[in-house]
Amino acid sequence: MNKSIIQPLTDRVVVRADLKEEKSNGGIIIPDIAKEIPHRGTVMAVGKGKKDEPMTVKVVDVVLYGKFSGT
Secondary structure (H helix, E strand, O other): OOOOOOOOOOOOEEEEEOOOEEEOOOOOEEEHHHOOOOEEEEEEEEOOOOOOOOOOOOOOOEEEEOOOOOO
């Protein structure tokens, strides 16, 4: 994978959301935004971690996160 231009600070990560749309039996498309499930994404960049706590995730790891975790 290409080296990211973005370098997060300390214990931050950059995650690309894996958005998929699903269809109901009636043909209605239900986007992930409307569902209340943990979201899934791929880690694109990782910070260096805190002084005493190294980062446990690495680039290309798949992670689950809450809807408003990063805001």
